[in-house]
Amino acid sequence: MTSKENVKVCDNGHTYVKKSDCPTCPVCEKQRKPDSGFLSMISSPARRALENNGITTLEELAEFSEKEILAFHGMGPSSIPKLRKALGEKGLGFRGER
Numbered sequence: 001m002t003s004k005e006n007v008k009v010c011d012n013g014h015t016y017v018k019k020s021d022c023p024t025c026p027v028c029e030k031q032r033k034p035d036s037g038f039l040s041m042i043s044s045p046a047r048r049a050l051e052n053n054g055i056t057t058l059e060e061l062a063e064f065s066e067k068e069i070l071a072f073h074g075m076g077p078s079s080i081p082k083l084r085k086a087l088g089e090k091g092l093g094f095r096g097e098r
Contacts, residue, residue, distance in 0.1 A: 024048075038086035042079045049074035062092040069094070 005017050010025035024044075034040040038058055039047050049072035055061050061069070061083060069075055069083070087093050 038083065041082045041086065043076070045074035046076060046079040058087055058090050058092055061094075062087055063095060065096050066094045 005019050006021075007015065007017050008023070008025075009015050010023075010028055012025070012028055014025050014027040016026055029044045033044065033047070038061070039050065039056070042050075050056070050061070050069075052074075053072055055064070066080060066084075070077065070080065084094070
């Protein structure tokens with residue numbers, strides 16, 4: 001272990017190592033990840049970015065433009081094609097694309 005790594009213990013008692021100050025426990029995050037739906041198709045940081053902005057349904061997602069979604073902390077460009085596909089399967093799109 002280098003000096004840049006920090007051993008942490010989450011509120012649920014899981015021990016994990018992080019190189020950053022990020023408080024997110026990877027064990028808890030894995031347990032929180034949905035088994036199905038559009039939120040299951042994207043990375044945990046991207047999922048948290050949507051959830052932290054009140055987006056948990058495709059209808060809520062469709063109220064935002066792609067540019068607005070990309071501005072969320074934790075959202076990366078690799079998630080956009082997955083989100084666009086999920087929206088398209090429901091006949092929806094990002095705001096400004098419909």
